Amino acid sequence: MNQNYLDVLTNDHLLIEKALLLVEKESKKADKMNVSMVKTLIEFLDAYGDKCHNMKEEKIYFPLLLERGLPPQGPIGVMLQEHQMERDFLDNLSQMIDEIEKSGELNPQFIKLVSGYEELTKSHIWKENDILYPMGKHVISPDDEIYLYDEFTKIENDTSGAGAYERYVVQINTFEKQTGQRVDLLSAISTEIMTNMLDSIPVELSFVDADDRVRYFNKIYEKKIFGRTLSVIGRTVQQCHPQKSVHLVTQIIEEMKAGKRDQASFWINFESMFVHISYYAVRNETGEYQGVVEMVHDVKPYRELEGEKRLLDEN
Known part of the structure:
Protein backbone atom coordinates (compact mmCIF):
# COMPACT_ATOMS: atom_id res chain seq x y z
CA MET A 1 0.00 0.00 0.00
CA ASP A 184 11.33 -16.29 -6.99
CA LEU A 185 14.75 -15.16 -5.86
CA LEU A 186 15.01 -18.14 -3.51
CA SER A 187 15.17 -20.59 -6.42
CA ALA A 188 18.83 -19.69 -6.88
CA ILE A 189 19.68 -20.39 -3.22
CA SER A 190 20.20 -23.88 -1.81
CA THR A 191 18.56 -25.02 1.41
CA GLU A 192 22.00 -25.13 3.02
CA ILE A 193 22.76 -21.51 2.12
CA MET A 194 19.30 -20.40 3.21
CA THR A 195 19.72 -22.17 6.56
CA ASN A 196 23.16 -20.66 7.11
CA MET A 197 21.92 -17.22 6.11
CA LEU A 198 19.03 -17.31 8.58
CA ASP A 199 21.33 -18.65 11.29
CA SER A 200 23.83 -15.83 10.71
CA ILE A 201 21.49 -12.95 11.50
CA PRO A 202 21.36 -11.75 15.15
CA VAL A 203 17.66 -12.49 15.46
CA GLU A 204 15.86 -15.60 16.65
CA LEU A 205 13.14 -16.59 14.18
CA SER A 206 10.26 -19.05 14.55
CA PHE A 207 7.46 -19.87 12.14
CA VAL A 208 4.03 -21.12 13.16
CA ASP A 209 1.78 -22.35 10.34
CA ALA A 210 -1.92 -21.69 9.71
CA ASP A 211 -2.82 -24.63 11.98
CA ASP A 212 -0.91 -23.02 14.89
CA ARG A 213 1.88 -25.60 14.76
CA VAL A 214 5.56 -24.73 15.05
CA ARG A 215 7.30 -25.63 11.78
CA TYR A 216 10.64 -23.86 11.93
CA PHE A 217 13.13 -22.01 14.07
CA ASN A 218 16.67 -20.89 13.32
CA LYS A 219 19.89 -21.29 15.30
CA ILE A 220 18.92 -24.87 16.21
CA TYR A 221 22.12 -25.69 18.08
CA GLU A 222 22.81 -22.28 19.62
CA LYS A 223 21.86 -20.96 23.02
CA LYS A 224 18.72 -18.85 22.77
CA ILE A 225 17.19 -16.03 24.74
CA PHE A 226 14.16 -18.26 25.33
CA GLY A 227 15.17 -21.91 25.30
CA ARG A 228 13.83 -24.03 22.44
CA THR A 229 14.52 -27.60 21.37
CA LEU A 230 13.62 -29.68 18.33
CA SER A 231 10.81 -31.29 20.32
CA VAL A 232 8.62 -28.20 19.70
CA ILE A 233 8.43 -28.90 15.96
CA GLY A 234 4.91 -30.03 15.13
CA ARG A 235 3.48 -28.97 18.48
CA THR A 236 0.89 -26.21 18.75
CA VAL A 237 2.28 -22.82 19.64
CA GLN A 238 0.06 -22.74 22.73
CA GLN A 239 2.03 -25.72 24.07
CA CYS A 240 5.33 -23.87 23.61
CA HIS A 241 4.71 -20.70 25.62
CA PRO A 242 4.56 -20.06 29.35
CA GLN A 243 1.03 -20.18 30.73
CA LYS A 244 1.12 -16.48 31.62
CA SER A 245 1.65 -15.47 27.96
CA VAL A 246 -0.44 -18.10 26.13
CA HIS A 247 -3.54 -15.89 26.11
CA LEU A 248 -1.62 -13.08 24.38
CA VAL A 249 -0.19 -15.37 21.71
CA THR A 250 -3.61 -16.88 21.09
CA GLN A 251 -5.20 -13.43 20.79
CA ILE A 252 -2.53 -12.27 18.33
CA ILE A 253 -2.98 -15.31 16.10
CA GLU A 254 -6.79 -15.12 16.16
CA GLU A 255 -6.70 -11.44 15.18
CA MET A 256 -4.22 -12.16 12.39
CA LYS A 257 -6.41 -14.95 11.04
CA ALA A 258 -9.40 -12.61 11.12
CA GLY A 259 -7.45 -9.94 9.24
CA LYS A 260 -7.64 -7.52 12.15
CA ARG A 261 -3.89 -7.43 12.78
CA ASP A 262 -0.65 -7.85 10.83
CA GLN A 263 1.94 -7.36 13.55
CA ALA A 264 2.41 -7.09 17.29
CA SER A 265 5.44 -6.08 19.34
CA PHE A 266 6.58 -6.26 22.96
CA TRP A 267 9.80 -5.37 24.78
CA ILE A 268 10.91 -6.55 28.18
CA ASN A 269 13.87 -6.55 30.54
CA PHE A 270 15.13 -10.12 30.71
CA GLU A 271 18.22 -11.08 32.68
CA SER A 272 20.91 -8.65 31.47
CA MET A 273 19.16 -8.02 28.14
CA PHE A 274 16.50 -5.70 26.75
CA VAL A 275 14.49 -8.07 24.55
CA HIS A 276 12.27 -7.05 21.64
CA ILE A 277 9.66 -9.64 20.64
CA SER A 278 7.58 -9.17 17.52
CA TYR A 279 5.05 -11.17 15.51
CA TYR A 280 4.34 -10.72 11.79
CA ALA A 281 1.48 -12.29 9.87
CA VAL A 282 2.48 -14.24 6.76
CA ARG A 283 -0.04 -13.96 3.94
CA ASN A 284 -0.10 -14.90 0.27
CA GLU A 285 -0.76 -12.43 -2.54
CA THR A 286 -4.53 -12.69 -2.02
CA GLY A 287 -4.22 -11.92 1.69
CA GLU A 288 -4.89 -15.47 2.90
CA TYR A 289 -3.29 -16.16 6.28
CA GLN A 290 -0.48 -18.73 6.09
CA GLY A 291 1.09 -18.38 9.52
CA VAL A 292 3.09 -16.07 11.74
CA VAL A 293 6.78 -15.30 12.17
CA GLU A 294 8.07 -14.60 15.67
CA MET A 295 11.26 -12.51 16.01
CA VAL A 296 13.20 -12.29 19.26
CA HIS A 297 16.14 -9.91 19.53
CA ASP A 298 18.31 -8.45 22.28
CA VAL A 299 18.28 -4.75 21.33
CA LYS A 300 20.23 -3.51 24.34
CA PRO A 301 23.42 -2.92 22.27
CA TYR A 302 21.47 -0.70 19.86
CA ARG A 303 20.00 1.40 22.64
CA GLU A 304 23.52 2.29 23.73
CA LEU A 305 24.58 3.65 20.32
CA GLU A 306 25.36 7.35 19.98
CA GLY A 307 26.37 9.60 17.09
CA GLU A 308 27.37 7.88 13.84
CA LYS A 309 29.77 5.13 12.74
CA ARG A 310 30.90 5.29 9.13
CA LEU A 311 34.31 3.60 9.27
CA LEU A 312 35.13 -0.10 9.26
CA ASP A 313 36.65 -1.57 12.39
CA GLU A 314 40.21 -2.84 12.07
CA ASN A 315 40.70 -6.60 12.31
Whole structure:
Protein backbone atom coordinates (compact mmCIF):
# COMPACT_ATOMS: atom_id res chain seq x y z
CA MET A 1 0.00 0.00 0.00
CA ASN A 2 1.30 3.44 -0.95
CA GLN A 3 1.92 5.62 2.11
CA ASN A 4 3.81 8.54 0.56
CA TYR A 5 5.00 9.96 -2.75
CA LEU A 6 8.13 7.77 -2.78
CA ASP A 7 6.06 4.63 -2.22
CA VAL A 8 4.00 5.60 -5.26
CA LEU A 9 7.04 5.89 -7.51
CA THR A 10 8.95 2.84 -6.28
CA ASN A 11 5.88 0.58 -6.20
CA ASP A 12 5.12 1.64 -9.78
CA HIS A 13 8.66 0.59 -10.64
CA LEU A 14 8.22 -2.81 -9.00
CA LEU A 15 5.02 -3.44 -10.96
CA ILE A 16 6.68 -2.37 -14.21
CA GLU A 17 9.62 -4.70 -13.53
CA LYS A 18 7.27 -7.62 -12.92
CA ALA A 19 5.48 -6.93 -16.21
CA LEU A 20 8.82 -6.67 -18.01
CA LEU A 21 9.91 -10.05 -16.69
CA LEU A 22 6.68 -11.67 -17.83
CA VAL A 23 7.01 -10.21 -21.34
CA GLU A 24 10.66 -11.21 -21.57
CA LYS A 25 10.01 -14.82 -20.49
CA GLU A 26 6.94 -15.21 -22.69
CA SER A 27 8.74 -13.84 -25.74
CA LYS A 28 11.37 -16.57 -25.42
CA LYS A 29 8.68 -19.25 -25.81
CA ALA A 30 8.60 -18.43 -29.53
CA ASP A 31 5.52 -19.99 -31.15
CA LYS A 32 4.15 -20.98 -27.72
CA MET A 33 4.11 -17.38 -26.53
CA ASN A 34 0.81 -16.27 -25.00
CA VAL A 35 0.19 -13.43 -27.45
CA SER A 36 -2.93 -12.15 -25.69
CA MET A 37 -1.12 -11.90 -22.35
CA VAL A 38 1.93 -10.19 -23.85
CA LYS A 39 -0.29 -7.70 -25.68
CA THR A 40 -2.11 -6.89 -22.42
CA LEU A 41 1.21 -6.38 -20.63
CA ILE A 42 2.53 -4.10 -23.37
CA GLU A 43 -0.69 -2.10 -23.12
CA PHE A 44 -0.09 -1.83 -19.35
CA LEU A 45 3.50 -0.66 -19.89
CA ASP A 46 2.23 2.01 -22.26
CA ALA A 47 -0.98 3.07 -20.50
CA TYR A 48 0.32 2.92 -16.95
CA GLY A 49 4.11 2.71 -17.17
CA ASP A 50 4.44 5.63 -19.55
CA LYS A 51 1.23 7.63 -19.64
CA CYS A 52 0.67 7.43 -15.88
CA HIS A 53 3.96 6.76 -14.06
CA ASN A 54 6.20 8.79 -16.35
CA MET A 55 3.69 11.63 -16.33
CA LYS A 56 3.85 11.74 -12.52
CA GLU A 57 7.53 12.47 -12.94
CA GLU A 58 7.46 14.74 -16.00
CA LYS A 59 4.53 16.91 -14.96
CA ILE A 60 4.98 17.02 -11.19
CA TYR A 61 8.14 15.46 -9.75
CA PHE A 62 10.84 16.71 -12.13
CA PRO A 63 9.52 20.30 -12.23
CA LEU A 64 9.48 20.40 -8.41
CA LEU A 65 13.07 19.13 -8.25
CA LEU A 66 14.10 21.84 -10.72
CA GLU A 67 12.37 24.47 -8.57
CA ARG A 68 14.31 23.18 -5.57
CA GLY A 69 17.62 23.63 -7.34
CA LEU A 70 18.48 20.38 -9.12
CA PRO A 71 20.09 21.10 -12.51
CA PRO A 72 18.20 20.25 -15.72
CA GLN A 73 21.36 18.87 -17.36
CA GLY A 74 21.99 16.20 -14.69
CA PRO A 75 19.99 13.06 -13.87
CA ILE A 76 16.68 14.76 -14.71
CA GLY A 77 17.83 15.42 -18.26
CA VAL A 78 18.97 11.82 -18.65
CA MET A 79 15.67 10.49 -17.30
CA LEU A 80 13.69 12.59 -19.78
CA GLN A 81 15.76 11.29 -22.68
CA GLU A 82 15.26 7.72 -21.54
CA HIS A 83 11.50 8.25 -21.18
CA GLN A 84 11.39 9.13 -24.88
CA MET A 85 13.52 6.11 -25.75
CA GLU A 86 11.08 3.92 -23.81
CA ARG A 87 8.18 5.40 -25.80
CA ASP A 88 9.91 4.59 -29.07
CA PHE A 89 10.38 1.00 -27.95
CA LEU A 90 6.74 0.76 -26.82
CA ASP A 91 5.47 2.12 -30.15
CA ASN A 92 7.43 -0.55 -32.02
CA LEU A 93 6.43 -3.30 -29.59
CA SER A 94 2.74 -2.35 -29.83
CA GLN A 95 2.86 -2.38 -33.61
CA MET A 96 4.71 -5.68 -33.77
CA ILE A 97 2.50 -7.52 -31.26
CA ASP A 98 -0.54 -6.45 -33.32
CA GLU A 99 1.10 -7.95 -36.42
CA ILE A 100 1.94 -11.16 -34.56
CA GLU A 101 -1.65 -11.40 -33.33
CA LYS A 102 -2.99 -11.06 -36.88
CA SER A 103 -0.50 -13.33 -38.61
CA GLY A 104 -0.07 -15.93 -35.89
CA GLU A 105 3.68 -15.91 -36.57
CA LEU A 106 6.39 -14.64 -34.25
CA ASN A 107 8.69 -12.05 -35.77
CA PRO A 108 12.29 -12.75 -34.56
CA GLN A 109 12.80 -8.99 -34.23
CA PHE A 110 10.19 -8.93 -31.50
CA ILE A 111 12.49 -10.78 -29.08
CA LYS A 112 15.30 -8.29 -29.80
CA LEU A 113 12.94 -5.38 -29.22
CA VAL A 114 11.78 -6.85 -25.91
CA SER A 115 15.40 -7.36 -24.83
CA GLY A 116 16.36 -3.80 -25.72
CA TYR A 117 13.35 -2.31 -23.96
CA GLU A 118 13.91 -4.43 -20.85
CA GLU A 119 17.60 -3.49 -20.64
CA LEU A 120 16.83 0.23 -21.01
CA THR A 121 13.94 0.26 -18.55
CA LYS A 122 15.64 -1.81 -15.83
CA SER A 123 18.68 0.48 -16.01
CA HIS A 124 16.39 3.52 -15.93
CA ILE A 125 14.56 2.25 -12.84
CA TRP A 126 17.86 1.62 -11.06
CA LYS A 127 19.07 5.16 -11.81
CA GLU A 128 15.87 6.67 -10.43
CA ASN A 129 15.60 4.45 -7.34
CA ASP A 130 19.27 4.64 -6.38
CA ILE A 131 20.38 8.04 -7.65
CA LEU A 132 17.61 10.52 -8.46
CA TYR A 133 15.12 9.72 -5.69
CA PRO A 134 17.77 9.92 -2.91
CA MET A 135 18.91 13.26 -4.39
CA GLY A 136 15.33 14.46 -4.32
CA LYS A 137 14.87 13.58 -0.66
CA HIS A 138 17.55 16.13 0.24
CA VAL A 139 15.65 19.04 -1.32
CA ILE A 140 12.00 18.07 -0.79
CA SER A 141 10.17 19.47 2.24
CA PRO A 142 7.35 17.80 4.22
CA ASP A 143 4.86 20.09 2.47
CA ASP A 144 6.34 19.04 -0.88
CA GLU A 145 5.81 15.40 0.05
CA ILE A 146 2.10 15.99 0.65
CA TYR A 147 1.81 17.96 -2.60
CA LEU A 148 3.53 15.21 -4.60
CA TYR A 149 1.37 12.45 -3.15
CA ASP A 150 -1.84 14.36 -3.85
CA GLU A 151 -0.81 15.28 -7.39
CA PHE A 152 0.31 11.72 -8.17
CA THR A 153 -3.10 10.49 -7.06
CA LYS A 154 -4.81 13.01 -9.36
CA ILE A 155 -2.70 11.96 -12.34
CA GLU A 156 -3.43 8.29 -11.72
CA ASN A 157 -7.15 8.97 -11.42
CA ASP A 158 -7.16 11.10 -14.58
CA THR A 159 -5.07 8.78 -16.77
CA SER A 160 -6.00 5.32 -15.53
CA GLY A 161 -8.98 5.69 -13.20
CA ALA A 162 -9.22 5.49 -9.42
CA GLY A 163 -7.66 2.33 -8.01
CA ALA A 164 -5.70 1.62 -11.19
CA TYR A 165 -2.55 0.55 -9.38
CA GLU A 166 -4.43 -1.98 -7.25
CA ARG A 167 -6.22 -3.39 -10.33
CA TYR A 168 -2.96 -3.82 -12.20
CA VAL A 169 -1.37 -5.54 -9.19
CA VAL A 170 -4.16 -8.14 -9.24
CA GLN A 171 -3.88 -8.56 -13.02
CA ILE A 172 -0.11 -9.05 -13.05
CA ASN A 173 -0.20 -11.36 -10.03
CA THR A 174 -2.78 -13.44 -11.90
CA PHE A 175 -0.51 -13.65 -14.95
CA GLU A 176 2.37 -14.74 -12.73
CA LYS A 177 0.25 -17.55 -11.31
CA GLN A 178 -0.94 -18.66 -14.74
CA THR A 179 2.57 -18.88 -16.12
CA GLY A 180 4.35 -20.03 -12.98
CA GLN A 181 6.68 -17.09 -13.48
CA ARG A 182 6.27 -15.30 -10.19
CA VAL A 183 9.61 -13.77 -9.25
CA ASP A 184 11.33 -16.29 -6.99
CA LEU A 185 14.75 -15.16 -5.86
CA LEU A 186 15.01 -18.14 -3.51
CA SER A 187 15.17 -20.59 -6.42
CA ALA A 188 18.83 -19.69 -6.88
CA ILE A 189 19.68 -20.39 -3.22
CA SER A 190 20.20 -23.88 -1.81
CA THR A 191 18.56 -25.02 1.41
CA GLU A 192 22.00 -25.13 3.02
CA ILE A 193 22.76 -21.51 2.12
CA MET A 194 19.30 -20.40 3.21
CA THR A 195 19.72 -22.17 6.56
CA ASN A 196 23.16 -20.66 7.11
CA MET A 197 21.92 -17.22 6.11
CA LEU A 198 19.03 -17.31 8.58
CA ASP A 199 21.33 -18.65 11.29
CA SER A 200 23.83 -15.83 10.71
CA ILE A 201 21.49 -12.95 11.50
CA PRO A 202 21.36 -11.75 15.15
CA VAL A 203 17.66 -12.49 15.46
CA GLU A 204 15.86 -15.60 16.65
CA LEU A 205 13.14 -16.59 14.18
CA SER A 206 10.26 -19.05 14.55
CA PHE A 207 7.46 -19.87 12.14
CA VAL A 208 4.03 -21.12 13.16
CA ASP A 209 1.78 -22.35 10.34
CA ALA A 210 -1.92 -21.69 9.71
CA ASP A 211 -2.82 -24.63 11.98
CA ASP A 212 -0.91 -23.02 14.89
CA ARG A 213 1.88 -25.60 14.76
CA VAL A 214 5.56 -24.73 15.05
CA ARG A 215 7.30 -25.63 11.78
CA TYR A 216 10.64 -23.86 11.93
CA PHE A 217 13.13 -22.01 14.07
CA ASN A 218 16.67 -20.89 13.32
CA LYS A 219 19.89 -21.29 15.30
CA ILE A 220 18.92 -24.87 16.21
CA TYR A 221 22.12 -25.69 18.08
CA GLU A 222 22.81 -22.28 19.62
CA LYS A 223 21.86 -20.96 23.02
CA LYS A 224 18.72 -18.85 22.77
CA ILE A 225 17.19 -16.03 24.74
CA PHE A 226 14.16 -18.26 25.33
CA GLY A 227 15.17 -21.91 25.30
CA ARG A 228 13.83 -24.03 22.44
CA THR A 229 14.52 -27.60 21.37
CA LEU A 230 13.62 -29.68 18.33
CA SER A 231 10.81 -31.29 20.32
CA VAL A 232 8.62 -28.20 19.70
CA ILE A 233 8.43 -28.90 15.96
CA GLY A 234 4.91 -30.03 15.13
CA ARG A 235 3.48 -28.97 18.48
CA THR A 236 0.89 -26.21 18.75
CA VAL A 237 2.28 -22.82 19.64
CA GLN A 238 0.06 -22.74 22.73
CA GLN A 239 2.03 -25.72 24.07
CA CYS A 240 5.33 -23.87 23.61
CA HIS A 241 4.71 -20.70 25.62
CA PRO A 242 4.56 -20.06 29.35
CA GLN A 243 1.03 -20.18 30.73
CA LYS A 244 1.12 -16.48 31.62
CA SER A 245 1.65 -15.47 27.96
CA VAL A 246 -0.44 -18.10 26.13
CA HIS A 247 -3.54 -15.89 26.11
CA LEU A 248 -1.62 -13.08 24.38
CA VAL A 249 -0.19 -15.37 21.71
CA THR A 250 -3.61 -16.88 21.09
CA GLN A 251 -5.20 -13.43 20.79
CA ILE A 252 -2.53 -12.27 18.33
CA ILE A 253 -2.98 -15.31 16.10
CA GLU A 254 -6.79 -15.12 16.16
CA GLU A 255 -6.70 -11.44 15.18
CA MET A 256 -4.22 -12.16 12.39
CA LYS A 257 -6.41 -14.95 11.04
CA ALA A 258 -9.40 -12.61 11.12
CA GLY A 259 -7.45 -9.94 9.24
CA LYS A 260 -7.64 -7.52 12.15
CA ARG A 261 -3.89 -7.43 12.78
CA ASP A 262 -0.65 -7.85 10.83
CA GLN A 263 1.94 -7.36 13.55
CA ALA A 264 2.41 -7.09 17.29
CA SER A 265 5.44 -6.08 19.34
CA PHE A 266 6.58 -6.26 22.96
CA TRP A 267 9.80 -5.37 24.78
CA ILE A 268 10.91 -6.55 28.18
CA ASN A 269 13.87 -6.55 30.54
CA PHE A 270 15.13 -10.12 30.71
CA GLU A 271 18.22 -11.08 32.68
CA SER A 272 20.91 -8.65 31.47
CA MET A 273 19.16 -8.02 28.14
CA PHE A 274 16.50 -5.70 26.75
CA VAL A 275 14.49 -8.07 24.55
CA HIS A 276 12.27 -7.05 21.64
CA ILE A 277 9.66 -9.64 20.64
CA SER A 278 7.58 -9.17 17.52
CA TYR A 279 5.05 -11.17 15.51
CA TYR A 280 4.34 -10.72 11.79
CA ALA A 281 1.48 -12.29 9.87
CA VAL A 282 2.48 -14.24 6.76
CA ARG A 283 -0.04 -13.96 3.94
CA ASN A 284 -0.10 -14.90 0.27
CA GLU A 285 -0.76 -12.43 -2.54
CA THR A 286 -4.53 -12.69 -2.02
CA GLY A 287 -4.22 -11.92 1.69
CA GLU A 288 -4.89 -15.47 2.90
CA TYR A 289 -3.29 -16.16 6.28
CA GLN A 290 -0.48 -18.73 6.09
CA GLY A 291 1.09 -18.38 9.52
CA VAL A 292 3.09 -16.07 11.74
CA VAL A 293 6.78 -15.30 12.17
CA GLU A 294 8.07 -14.60 15.67
CA MET A 295 11.26 -12.51 16.01
CA VAL A 296 13.20 -12.29 19.26
CA HIS A 297 16.14 -9.91 19.53
CA ASP A 298 18.31 -8.45 22.28
CA VAL A 299 18.28 -4.75 21.33
CA LYS A 300 20.23 -3.51 24.34
CA PRO A 301 23.42 -2.92 22.27
CA TYR A 302 21.47 -0.70 19.86
CA ARG A 303 20.00 1.40 22.64
CA GLU A 304 23.52 2.29 23.73
CA LEU A 305 24.58 3.65 20.32
CA GLU A 306 25.36 7.35 19.98
CA GLY A 307 26.37 9.60 17.09
CA GLU A 308 27.37 7.88 13.84
CA LYS A 309 29.77 5.13 12.74
CA ARG A 310 30.90 5.29 9.13
CA LEU A 311 34.31 3.60 9.27
CA LEU A 312 35.13 -0.10 9.26
CA ASP A 313 36.65 -1.57 12.39
CA GLU A 314 40.21 -2.84 12.07
CA ASN A 315 40.70 -6.60 12.31
